[in-house]
Every structure is written in structure tokens, then in C-alpha cells.
Amino acid sequence: MCGIIGCVGRGERTLDTLVDGLERLEYRGYDSAGITLLGDDLGVRKTAGKIADLETLLDERPVDGHIGIGHTRWSTHGPPTDANAHPHQDCTGDVAVVHNGIIENYQSLRDDLSAEGHTFTSDTDTEVVPHLIERGLEMGDSPEAAFRNAIAQLDGSYAIAAIVGNEEAVFAARNDSPLVIGIGDGTASSDREYFLASDVPAFREYTDKVIYVEDGEFARLDSELAVTDSDDQPVDKEVHSIEWDAEETGKSGYDHYMLKEIHEQPRALRQCLSGRVDELAGTVNLDGLSDRSPSSVQFVAMGTSYHAALYGTHLFQQAGIPAQAFHASEYATATPPTGDALVIGITQSGETADTLSALREARSRGAETIAVTNTVGSTADRECDETLLIRSGPEIGVAASKTFTGQLAALNLLALATVESARTRRGVVPELRELPGRVQSILDDSNAAEIAEEYHDSESFFFIGRRYQYPVALEGALKLKEISYEHAEGFSAGDLKHGPLALVDEDTPVFAMVTGDDEVARKTVGNIKEVEARDAPVVAVTDGRSDAALYADHVLEVPETIPRAAAVLTNVQLQLVAYHVANLLGRPIDKPRNLAKSVTVE
Amino acid sequence: MNVRTAVVLAAGEGTRLRPLTKNRPKPMLTAGNRPILEHVLDALVDAGIEKLVVVVGYRRTRVQEYFGPEYRNVPIEYVLQGKQLGSGHALLQARDATAGPLVVVNGDRVIEPGSVTQVMEAFDAGGGSPVMAVIERDDAHEYGGVRLSGGEITDLVEKPQPGAFRLINAGIYVFEHDIFDAIEETPREAGELALTDTIERLMERNSVSSVQTGGIWADATYPWDLLEVTSTVLADGRVKEAPRADGVWVGESATVHQDATLRPPVAVGADCVVGPGSVVGPDVALGENMTVGANVTVERSVVDSDSRIGHGSTVVDAVLGQSVHLRADASIPGGPADVRVDNEVFEEQPLGAVLGDRVEVGGGASFDPGALVGSGATIGGGCYVAGHVPGDAEVVR
Numbered sequence: 001m002c003g004i005i006g007c008v009g010r011g012e013r014t015l016d017t018l019v020d021g022l023e024r025l026e027y028r029g030y031d032s033a034g035i036t037l038l039g040d041d042l043g044v045r046k047t048a049g050k051i052a053d054l055e056t057l058l059d060e061r062p063v064d065g066h067i068g069i070g071h072t073r074w075s076t077h078g079p080p081t082d083a084n085a086h087p088h089q090d091c092t093g094d095v096a097v098v099h100n101g102i103i104e105n106y107q108s109l110r111d112d113l114s115a116e117g118h119t120f121t122s123d124t125d126t127e128v129v130p131h132l133i134e135r136g137l138e139m140g141d142s143p144e145a146a147f148r149n150a151i152a153q154l155d156g157s158y159a160i161a162a163i164v165g166n167e168e169a170v171f172a173a174r175n176d177s178p179l180v181i182g183i184g185d186g187t188a189s190s191d192r193e194y195f196l197a198s199d200v201p202a203f204r205e206y207t208d209k210v211i212y213v214e215d216g217e218f219a220r221l222d223s224e225l226a227v228t229d230s231d232d233q234p235v236d237k238e239v240h241s242i243e244w245d246a247e248e249t250g251k252s253g254y255d256h257y258m259l260k261e262i263h264e265q266p267r268a269l270r271q272c273l274s275g276r277v278d279e280l281a282g283t284v285n286l287d288g289l290s291d292r293s294p295s296s297v298q299f300v301a302m303g304t305s306y307h308a309a310l311y312g313t314h315l316f317q318q319a320g321i322p323a324q325a326f327h328a329s330e331y332a333t334a335t336p337p338t339g340d341a342l343v344i345g346i347t348q349s350g351e352t353a354d355t356l357s358a359l360r361e362a363r364s365r366g367a368e369t370i371a372v373t374n375t376v377g378s379t380a381d382r383e384c385d386e387t388l389l390i391r392s393g394p395e396i397g398v399a400a401s402k403t404f405t406g407q408l409a410a411l412n413l414l415a416l417a418t419v420e421s422a423r424t425r426r427g428v429v430p431e432l433r434e435l436p437g438r439v440q441s442i443l444d445d446s447n448a449a450e451i452a453e454e455y456h457d458s459e460s461f462f463f464i465g466r467r468y469q470y471p472v473a474l475e476g477a478l479k480l481k482e483i484s485y486e487h488a489e490g491f492s493a494g495d496l497k498h499g500p501l502a503l504v505d506e507d508t509p510v511f512a513m514v515t516g517d518d519e520v521a522r523k524t525v526g527n528i529k530e531v532e533a534r535d536a537p538v539v540a541v542t543d544g545r546s547d548a549a550l551y552a553d554h555v556l557e558v559p560e561t562i563p564r565a566a567a568v569l570t571n572v573q574l575q576l577v578a579y580h581v582a583n584l585l586g587r588p589i590d591k592p593r594n595l596a597k598s599v600t601v602e
Numbered sequence: 603m604n605v606r607t608a609v610v611l612a613a614g615e616g617t618r619l620r621p622l623t624k625n626r627p628k629p630m631l632t633a634g635n636r637p638i639l640e641h642v643l644d645a646l647v648d649a650g651i652e653k654l655v656v657v658v659g660y661r662r663t664r665v666q667e668y669f670g671p672e673y674r675n676v677p678i679e680y681v682l683q684g685k686q687l688g689s690g691h692a693l694l695q696a697r698d699a700t701a702g703p704l705v706v707v708n709g710d711r712v713i714e715p716g717s718v719t720q721v722m723e724a725f726d727a728g729g730g731s732p733v734m735a736v737i738e739r740d741d742a743h744e745y746g747g748v749r750l751s752g753g754e755i756t757d758l759v760e761k762p763q764p765g766a767f768r769l770i771n772a773g774i775y776v777f778e779h780d781i782f783d784a785i786e787e788t789p790r791e792a793g794e795l796a797l798t799d800t801i802e803r804l805m806e807r808n809s810v811s812s813v814q815t816g817g818i819w820a821d822a823t824y825p826w827d828l829l830e831v832t833s834t835v836l837a838d839g840r841v842k843e844a845p846r847a848d849g850v851w852v853g854e855s856a857t858v859h860q861d862a863t864l865r866p867p868v869a870v871g872a873d874c875v876v877g878p879g880s881v882v883g884p885d886v887a888l889g890e891n892m893t894v895g896a897n898v899t900v901e902r903s904v905v906d907s908d909s910r911i912g913h914g915s916t917v918v919d920a921v922l923g924q925s926v927h928l929r930a931d932a933s934i935p936g937g938p939a940d941v942r943v944d945n946e947v948f949e950e951q952p953l954g955a956v957l958g959d960r961v962e963v964g965g966g967a968s969f970d971p972g973a974l975v976g977s978g979a980t981i982g983g984g985c986y987v988a989g990h991v992p993g994d995a996e997v998v999r
Contacts, residue, residue, distance in 0.1 A: 253658065253666040253680030263667045266908075270873060270891050275855035279875045279893060430910075433873075436891060437908030437925030441960055443663070444625040559960075 002086070002100040005202050006069040006161040006170040008221045009184070009193030015063065018070040021195070021202035023051050025072050026591070031080035032073040036087040036096035037065030038163050044096055046071075046085035050591075067168055067222075069161045071098035079123075088127040090134035091119055094165050097133070099126040100198055101157035101177035102601050109153065129154070133164055143167040148218060148232070157353070157601070159213075161196055169222035172196050174213045177600060178351050178379065181219060181227075183209040183239065194221040200242055201394055211237040212377050240377060256589045258397035258483070262575050263443055266436035268402045269568075271391040272409045273432060282426035284417040289370065289386050292418055294342035297321055298367075300328040300358035301346035302599065304400040304478060308372075308407035309346050310471040311567060315415040319424070329602065331358035337367035344370045344414075348395065348403045349598030350378020357602060359384060372410055374403050388414055397590045398597045399482045401575050404475060408568050409435065431565045438559040442572045451539055451554050452580030455509045461486060461581075462504065462536075463574070464493040464527060465513035466520050468567040472513055476574035483582040483589050493527040506535040511574065513541045514548040515558065515566035521546040528552065539577075541570045605703045605722050605776055608651040609696040612639055612709030613659030613683040618943060621958030621993060622825050622923055624977040626664040629709035631828060632906065633820065634835035635853075635871050635887045636842055637668060641712040641835070646705065647674045649718035655699045656709070657692045659683040690785045690795035697782045703730070704781075706797070708773035712831060712840075714817030717774055724813040725776035732781070732810045734801065735774035737819050744823060746771035746798055748812065755810045758802055771798070772815055824943060825974070826953040828921050832904050833885045836867035843869050850883075853890060862894075871907065895930070902936075903954070912965065919954035920969075923977065926957050929965035939972025942990070958993060 003025030010017045018035050033054040034046025043063035047053050051072060071086035087096040103109075106125035109132065114120065118131045129150055136146030143164035151160065157176035164171060172179060182203040184193035195203035196219065200210060213219055213227065217235060220226045227235045254260035277284050284290070297316045299309035309325035316323035326334050328345070337343055343362035347355040350373040359369050359380065371380035371387045374395065381387045390406035412432055416425050455461070461480050463473035470492045477490035491500050493512065504510065510531045514524045528538055528551045540552035543560045556577070558569035582589050616628025623631070629639035639656075646654060654673060658665050658680050666680055681695045693706055703725065705718060717735055725733045734755060736748045747767025749757035758771060781800070788800045804810050818838060820831040835841070836849070843851035849866025852858060856870050861878040864870065868883030871890035876882055879897040886900050889907035894900065900917045906924040911917060915928050918936030922928075937952035955969040958976050964983030975981065976993030985997050 252669070252671040252678070253662065253682075260666070263663050267667070273891075274873050278857060280857055280859055280877060430893070433891060433893065434908065434910070434925070437960070440625075440908070441925060444661075444959075 003072045003198045003202070004069065004086075004098045004100050004159055004161050004179075004196070005071075005198070006098075006172065006196040006221065007193065007203070008067045008168075008170055009223070011066050012064075014066050014068045015058070017195075017203075017206070018068050019051065019055060019058070020205070021197060022054070022070050022072045024201045025198060026051055032082070032085035033071060034073075034085045034087055034098075035063075035068055035070035036098075036163055037063050037068040038166070038168065039063070039065030042089075042094060042096055042163060044087055044089060046082060046087065048080045048082050048085060067163065067170060069096065069098050069163060069170055083122045084124050086124075086126060088122060088124065088130050090130035092134060094137075095130040095133045095162065097126060097129045097160060097162045099129060100159045100600065101175070103128065103154050103158060104156035105154065106156075125156075129160060129162070133162065137165065143169070144171060144220060147171040147173070151218070152230075159198060169220055170194075170196065172213065172219040172221070174217060175215045176356075176379075179213040180377070181211050181213060181221070181225065182207045183211070183225065192224065194225050196221065204242060208242045210240050210242055210377075212240070212382070255583070256397065256579070258399055258401055258579055258589050261395055261397050261402045262572070262579065264393065265402045265405050265572065266440045266443070268392040268406050269409055269436040269439060271393070272406050273413070274391075276413055277429045277432065279429050279433060282422060282429060284413050284425060284429065286388060286413060286417045289388055289414065290417040292342070292368075293340070294321065294368075294418065295340040296337070296342075297323040298334065298337055298341060298343045298362070299323070299325040299346060300331050300343060300355055300362070301325070302328050302352055302354050304404050304475060305346040305348060305352070305355070305407060307471040307475040307478065308404060308411060309344075310474070311408055311468060312344065312346070312411040312415070314468055315411055315564065316419060319415060319419040319421075321419050326358070328352070328354040328358035331361060336365045337362055341367050342370060343367045344372060345380055345384065346372045346407055347378075347380050347598075348374045348400055348407075350375040350380035351598050351600050352380075353600050353602045356380060356383065370414075372407060372414070374406065396597075398592055398595050399479055399578075399589070401479075404571065405439070405568055408571075412564065428562065428564070431562045434561065435565055435568055438561060438569055439572055441559055442569060442576075446556065446573060446576050448556060448573055448576035449580045451556065452577055452584055454554070455537065455539075456484075456581045456584040458507055458509050459487065460503065460508045461488040462500070462508055462510045463488065463490040463513075464496055464510060464524070464531075465490075465570075466493045466524050468563050469513035469515065469524075469570060472567050472571045472574065473511075475571060476511060476578070479575060479578035480581060482595060483578055483592050484585055484587055485592070486581065486585070493524045496527050497530055501530065501534065504531055504534045504536045506537070509537045509539055511539045511541060511577070512548065512552070513570045514546050515543045515560075515570065516563055517545040518563075520563070521548070524548070525551065541573050604726055605705055606652040607655065607700050607702065608646045608653070608705035608707060608718075609655045609657065609693060609700060610639070610642060610646070610707055610709040611657050611689055611692045612665055613657050613662070613686055613692050614710065615660040615686070616710060616822075618823055619825055621974065621976040622828070622921065622956065624993065625661060625924070625959050627658075627660045627662070627710075628822070630661075630664045630668065631822060632887065632889065632904065633712050633828070633831045634841045635869050635889055636840070638712055638822075638831075639665065639669075639709045640673075641840060642707055642709050643669070643673045645713050645715040645718045646707065647676050648715045649705075649722055651705060651718075652676060654678045655696045656680050657683050657695050659686055659692070687790075688794035689797040690788060690800050693797055694782060694785050694795070701779060703776060703778050706775045706777060706781075710821070711773060712818055712820040712835060713772070713774060714815060714819065716817065717772065717815035720813050720815055721774050721776050724811065728811050730778055731808060732778070732801070732804055733776045734810060734812050735772035735815045736769045736812045737772040737815050738768055739770050739819070742767040742770045750812055753811050755805055755812050758798060758805065760798060769814070772819055774815070775801075824941075824948070825921050825956040826919075826941070826951050828904050829885070829902055829919065829952070832887050833867075833902070836869060836885060836887065841869045843871065877913070889924070902952075906959070917954070919952050919971075921956045923957060923959035923961065925960045926963070927961070928963045929967075929983065931966045932963050933968035935968070935971070937971045939970070941972040941974070955987075
């Protein structure tokens with residue numbers, strides 16, 4: 001995935017605005033970056049590398065102008081090179097285009113254009129767009145018409161912004177990729193300023209007024225803003241106010257966004273619950289979401305969100321509702337939802353391509369869909385029948401931390417509000433309300449840094465758990481993989497001796513999540529003994545109610561609570577372990593190699 | 603005004619405030635449901651400061667998490683004081699984060715918003731010589747006593763004899779940037795570098811002028827002082843929750859049962875629950891997301907976030923930390939009490955009890971006035987607690 005940005009009406013601050021915005025979008029990808037400014041002519045600067053490398057280039061070769069577009073790239077077609085970095089241009093150098101998404105028919109378009117004599121300089125799908133625009137201009141189209149006609153020839157997903165000729169405007173179009181427009185108050189040099197970007201934080205510093213561009217719509221940003229549909233008819237757009245602050249996107253004294261976001265979890269949990277639970281009445285109120293009793297539930301999600309989905313299946317199954325979790329990318333072959341089945345898509349960004357397409361699939365099969373997301377106005381939010389916001393606030397670290405916690409809390413609310421009994425609600429609501437304080441106690445007292453110090457040189461890391469702790473084991477392993485690049489696997493504790501135990505030796509620490517003192521805990525303690533017998537160091541993540549600590553080399557303590565809430569707590573300890581291991585290994589924690597924050601291609 | 607930057611010293615633990623400072627630095631203790639530091643930042647932002655530099659150290663993530671990168675649209679830069687080696691040493695850490703003249707203020711006392719402006723104006727009028735805010739206090743012997751001559755500071759004595767001074771150093775200063783050189787030239791006392799030592803050297807070399815301020819100046823030295831500081835802040839209405847009636851503030855999404863009574867002044871934090879038949883107030887601040895059961899009495903008390911007070915409990919003259927649990931019918935009946943801190947005994951203090959973070963109290967337990975319970979301690983059901991209970995201890999009948 002990539003991030004795009006554009007602005008008009010910012011005068012001399014145009015360049016700074018673009019570069020700042022790209023930095024804020026860097027979480028969407030960071031293997032190459034570039035910008036174009038329209039001044040006396042069209043100046044393009046682009047380079048492989050991070051935004052910092054682009055800034056170095058800009059220092060060496062300054063560029064100025066008062067209308068501009070920019071791009072931070074995540075490679076899909078062609079390796080991260082200077083040539084493949086956006087913006088891309090036509091043969092004349094009068095057109096510049098940035099693009100997020102995938103143009104599926106680019107090869108045939110490129111073959112046609114090449115045959116007509118157009119010269120391509122990159123391996124990207126995007127480069128066909130400026131050449132298509134150039135062809136339109138040659139045929140006598142106005143810049144706007146040339147842009148519209150070029151877009152009309154594209155199949156695939158895109159958010160595209162372009163500067164065409166000397167026309168003092170930015171043109172934009174969207175299909176299946178995120179695109180928002182910000183409306184600023186204007187400055188001394190102009191009455192109005194307009195921004196466009198893949199995501200709001202890119203320009204949140206300058207305005208809180210946004211409109212969401214829909215699929216098939218076009219926008220023209222110059223001294224005013226015009227949004228039109230594919231037939232060139234004006235569209236009346238609703239202006240939304242963004243409530244959260246860009247301030248939440250700064251690192252504020254922490255070494256990494258991830259550590260900051262881990263520490264924000266008590267607050268994020270309070271926000272998730274705020275106004276939704278009534279402890280006195282023992283009720284959970286999720287507005288439009290509450291009154292339904294699905295006959296079955298299917299979750300679709302990817303990555304960390306998939307682990308939340310697995311957790312969700314346990315909640316619904318415990319309430320007697322058949323529930324399944326699918327990797328969204330595999331959903332096409334799932335048994336179709338029937339009757340009153342509910343399909344719940346979990347996606348932090350609301351833009352995860354696999355999850356969006358699974359949700360569309362579910363809708364086409366007639367199911368009701370719910371998006372569990374962190375992002376208001378995201379595609380998932382707008383396309384699903386209902387949305388449950390997790391309210392975690394912006395998450396910049398590529399590896400999800402507070403949003404996973406928020407997803408677990410939100411799924412609890414959803415199960416309580418829909419299928420669980422009043423008695424369960426009365427028991428669970430107080431425990432949920434206590435989660436923020438309990439997470440805070442882990443943050444205050446955790447010895448995860450010492451555990452990381454002890455084991456960061458290990459060959460592999462294993463994580464085991466049962467029931468609600470099984471998804472935590474998977475998530476703990478994923479987190480470690482993502483940010484430390486070390487080998488890590490999560491298993492259901494019971495499955496250990498059916499194969500994975502062969503991998504266990506004295507150099508493979510095993511993290512075992514054991515909470516409570518019931519049958520589940522006792523069985524997991526049995527698995528710990530099996531591991532210990534193979535001389536593997538064992539780290540028990542436990543509330544101390546079982547005798548797990550007796551068989552463990554180290555203990556990560558969590559406060560006592562009910563099993564479903566304990567999963568949130570044990571996961572926080574594993575987040576801290578992963579963070580400290582990665583930090584000791586000197587990894588770029590917020591931007592691990594090969595990964596992007598939200599994956600907007602399938 | 604010429605001064606655009608402020609340095610806030612917020613790295614200290616406040617050891618005399620234990621157990622409340624087990625998990626947070628003193629500036630993050632609350633006064634009217636807001637950290638003391640937030641009151642300080644308000645005063646700075648109101649005075650037009652454009653850049654805040656906050657020196658953090660002890661339990662710094664609590665400060666950083668709460669405030670983030672900006673406060674009221676003024677950017678915050680955090681600088682780390684790795685070891686707490688005195689206020690001068692703390693300020694020194696901010697050297698590279700500042701340029702030009704700067705306001706320096708202690709982050710652990712509630713100050714009058716206008717006082718920062720007063721000091722800045724005096725600095726501008728005085729042509730660049732250092733300025734210190736002074737304020738009149740009955741308990742000058744607890745602080746730095748100050749004597750003046752024609753507005754110039756002639757004496758600065760830490761913890762003077764009772765009655766010898768009536769003015770104290772209010773802990774708000776404006777200096778030129780060369781204060782950093784002066785601190786570096788100051789010899790360390792037992793490894794520590796107090797800002798006041800540097801100021802005394804400045805007084806010898808050239809003049810340090812003063813400006814007398816008034817209004818609120820509230821400090822907590824001992825845990826029970828938080829009750830008084832909270833009363834002061836509530837009386838002044840410096841509360842962020844929305845006003846519901848005169849002296850009654852209730853935060854967003856808080857639920858107060860229709861049969862519960864809020865007696866002013868009282869602040870109920872966001873997402874709090876107050877059950878039927880309970881009476882909360884006067885002089886009470888309930889932190890966010892805490893739960894008060896049915897038929898509970900809470901009077902002249904400070905309760906931090908995420909705590910729970912069970913049905914039928916009584917909480918008077920008490921300071922409760924974060925995530926404290928009182929099960930049903932727990933009783934903290936209130937002061938006065940003789941309280942021992944280290945080797946000092948404070949007589950007749952209006953103190954019910956101080957419970958550190960995450961103290962668990964079983965049903966029906968009761969507290970002798972003046973009891974101090976360390977963080978994480980567990981008090982069994984029906985126990986009677988007197989004196990000190992260390993952190994993480996377990997008390998059973």
C-alpha cells in the first residue's frame with residue numbers, strides 16, 4: 001500500500017506541508033517517496049528510501065511551487081528504486097501522477113501506449129496514467145477531460161492525484177482505495193486551502209473538516225473544490241468533523257510509537273467502554289447494534305485482527321451461537337452464511353483489501369455485515385450495515401498493539417449486547433470496567449524487559465495457551481515475528497505434543513499463558529511440564545492462581561480476573577516482551593521491514 | 603513579551619508522599635481530578651508560552667502518556683533527567699531544548715494562572731535580570747524563606763526557623779539562557795545541584811528581583827495535604843468536568859443514580875458510576891471510570907481512577923490511589939489522627955486513611971484514623987487496620 005497527498009492554496013508552505021504530510025503517512029509504506037510542485041514549471045523530486053532520504057534530496061535540489069502532490073510508496077509492481085518512485089510523468093514532463101492501489105489492466109494499456117511511441121521509464125502500473133493523460137491532451141482534451149478520460153480506461157483499485165499541464169489545480173479520483181479531502185480556512189495568500197490524502201493524519205494539523213471521496217467520484221482542487229460523479233454531474237458532499245487531534249500522532253517522549261501505544265491502552269480501553277456500559281443496570285448499549293440475535297456468526301479478518309476474530313468465536317460459542325473465524329482471503333470458499341447469520345469484519349484501518357472483499361462477498365450472499373474498526377469513515381465503516389468503533393485513537397506503529405486490545409474489548413461488548421444473558425452481563429461488565437486499571441498495573445510493574453534481556457538471543461520463541469489464551473499465543477508470536485524478525489510460533493497448548501514439541505530444546509523459550517485455576521489452567525500446566533522435561537526455559541504468564549509458576553523459569557504476572565478479560569492482560573505482557581526483544585536487537589520497531597500498516601491490496 | 607519558552611520540572615518522586623507516588627511522580631497526583639502538572643501547564647499556556655519543555659524522570663511514562671506531544675495546542679518537548687540530582691540538575695537537562703529567556707516552574711504545585719504572567723512582565727520591565735515569584739505563607743518554614751529589599755531578594759533560606767520568614771520562594775522564575783552556565787559553575791553539594799544554590803550565587807553577583815504573587819498556591823508535602831489541595835481547587839472551580847449545579851461537576855458518560863446525592867463541592871470523573879442511596883461530597887473528587895456502589899458515603903476524599911467502593915462503605919478524609927478496591931461495608935470513618943511518617947509524628951491531622959494504588963480491602967474491614975496502606979496490599983475481610991501496612995503485604999484476621 002501507499003500514501004498519497006496533495007495540497008493547494010498553501011502558498012510558500014506547500015512543500016513543507018507535503019513533506020510533513022508524507023511523514024505522517026509513512027506508516028502506510030516507506031520504501032520510496034516523491035513529490036511534485038507546480039511553480040514556473042513542474043518540479044519532480046523522488047527517491048528510493050524513507051521520507052528522510054527525500055528531504056535530503058530536497059536539500060540538495062530544492063524545488064518550489066504552490067500546488068503539489070506527493071507519495072510514499074510501498075512496492076507492489078517493481079522494486080523500490082528511484083525510477084519506480086512516484087510521482088510518475090508522461091513523455092513531455094507536463095503531467096505528474098501519484099497513485100495508491102493496483103491498476104489491473106496496466107499491461108494491455110502499456111502495450112498500446114508503447115506501440116503508439118510512448119516511452120516508459122519504470123516497472124510500475126501507475127506510469128500508464130500520465131501517458132493516458134498525455135494522449136488525451138494531444139487529442140485536444142482539456143486537462144480535466146484528459147484526466148477523466150484516462151481514469152475511465154482503468155480497471156482496478158486506485159486513489160489517484162494528478163497535476164496536468166500548467167493548469168493550477170490538483171485532479172483526483174478514487175476507486176476502492178482510500179481518499180479524503182481536507183478543507184482549510186485559508187491563509188493570507190488564498191481564501192481557501194484544500195488538502196487530499198489517503199488518511200486524515202496527513203493534514204489533520206491544518207484542518208478538522210473533511211469530505212470522503214466515494215468510488216467513481218472525481219475531485220478538482222483549485223481556488224475552490226468541485227466533486228463530480230463519473231457523468232461529470234456535481235455531487236453535494238457532506239462535510240465531516242474529525243474529533244481526534246493530530247497531537248495523538250506525535251511520539252511524545254517515547255522511543256517508539258509502539259511503546260507509546262502500549263502505554264495508551266488504559267486510556268484506549270476506557271474510551272472503548274465509555275457510554276456503552278451501564279454497570280448499575282447491568283446493560284450494554286451499542287446503539288443500532290444491540291437488538292439482534294444472529295443464528296450464527298462468521299468473522300473475517302487478517303493478521304492481528306484475525307486473532308481477535310478467533311477470540312470472538314470463543315465469546316459467541318460460549319453463548320451457544322455457532323461462530324467461525326476465517327482469514328478473509330480464504331472466505332470465498334467458506335460455507336455461505338445462511339438465515340440470520342451475521343458476518344463481522346475486523347480491520348483496524350477499515351481499508352484491509354482482503355477483509356473488504358470478504359465483506360462484499362458476504363453482502364452479495366445476503367448476510368448482514370458489521371465492521372469492527374478503528375477508523376471512522378473508512379471503506380469498511382461505510383460499506384457495512386453497521387459499524388462498531390473500537391475507539392483506540394490513531395495507531396502509527398505498524399505492529400498493532402492498542403488496537404488489538406480495543407478489538408477484544410469491543411467484541412466483548414458486541415457479544416454482551418447481542419447474544420449473552422443478563423446474568424453474564426452483570427458479571428462481565430464490572431470486569432471490563434476494571435481492565436484499564438489492571439492493564440495500568442502491568443505497565444507499572446512488568447518485568448518483561450528483564451525476560452527480554454535473558455532470552456533475546458534465542459533461536460526461536462514459542463507461545464502456548466488454551467481457549468481465550470490460544471489467540472493470545474498466536475498474537476504474541478506474531479508480534480515478536482513482526483518487530484524482532486526472530487522466529488516465533490504460537491500453538492494451542494494441547495497441540496504441542498502432536499508435533500511442535502519436536503522443535504523444543506534448551507534454546508527455545510516457551511511462553512505459557514495460564515490464568516485461573518480451572519481445568520483449562522490445569523491442562524496447560526501439564527503442557528508446561530512436558531516442555532520443561534525437554535529442558536526448554538518456560539516463562540509463565542499467570543495470575544498465580546494455578547501452580548504454573550512452580551514449573552516455570554520466569555513469571556510474568558497479571559492481575560486476577562475472569563478468563564475472557566485475562567486474555568487482554570496476558571497479551572499486554574507479550575507486547576512488552578516483543579517490544580523489548582526487538583529493541584535489544586536494534587530493530588526499527590515502528591516500521592518493520594517488508595510490512596505496511598494496513599494492507600490495501602489482496 | 604520576550605519569553606516564549608517554559609521549562610517545567612516534573613521529574614521528582616515526592617518521597618514524603620509515598621505510597622501515593624509509588625507509580626507516578628508527584629506532579630501527576632491529582633487536584634480536582636486533574637494532575638497538579640496540568641494546573642501548572644494551564645498557567646503557562648494562559649501566559650502565552652509557545653513551547654513547553656517538561657523535564658521528566660521518575661515514572662516518566664505517566665507524564666508522557668497523559669499529555670502527549672501537545673497541551674492546548676502548545677508543543678511539548680520531553681527531556682529526561684536520568685538521575686534525580688536536584689532541581690538545578692533537572693533544569694540543566696533542558697539546555698539544548700531551549701533558546702533565549704525562559705520561564706522555569708516547579709511542576710508539582712498548583713499555582714495561580716496570573717502569576718506566570720506577572721513574573722514574565724517583571725522580567726521584561728527589569729531588562730533581563732532574573733526574577734523570582736514570592737508569595738506570603740504561614741508555613742514559610744516548610745519552604746524557601748525569602749527577604750526582600752526594594753523588590754530585590756536579599757535572603758533565601760531553605761527551611762528556615764518557624765516564624766522567621768513570611769514570604770517564600772513560589773518556585774516560578776524567569777532567567778536569561780545564561781542560567782545554564784551559572785548552574786554548571788555551581789559546585790555540587792553531596793552530588794546534588796539545587797537551583798536555589800545557583801540563585802544564591804546570582805544574588806551575590808547581581809540582583810535577583812522578585813514579584814509578589816497572590817491567589818492559589820497549593821502544595822502537597824504529605825499525603826493528607828492532597829485533601830486540602832483538592833478542596834482549594836474545587837472551591838476555585840478549576841475542574842474539567844461539566845458543571846451540573848453550583849459546585850457540582852459531572853464528567854462525560856458518568857452515571858449518577860437518581861437516588862444518589864451529590865453535595866457540593868464535588869467532582870465526579872468521566873465514566874464514573876454512583877449507585878442508589880449514596881451520598882458523595884462535600885470536598886470529594888472521584889477519578890474517571892470509578893464505581894461507587896449503593897448506600898456509600900464519601901466525604902472530603904480524593905479517589906483516583908478505576909477504583910471501586912463497595913455497597914454500604916464509608917469513606918471520610920481518605921486518599922485512595924488508582925484501582926483501589928473496597929468491598930462492601932468497608933469503613934474509613936475519618937480523622938483526626940496522629941500520623942507517623944518516617945520518624946516524625948504529625949498530631950491531630952484530619953486524616954481517615956491513605957490507600958496506595960491497587961490496595962484490595964475485604965468486606966467489612968475498617969481503618970483506624972491515620973492508617974497508611976502501601977500499594978498492592980491486601981486487607982482481609984473484617985480486619986481492623988491501624989498504623990502502617992507496607993506495600994504488597996497481606997493482612998488477615
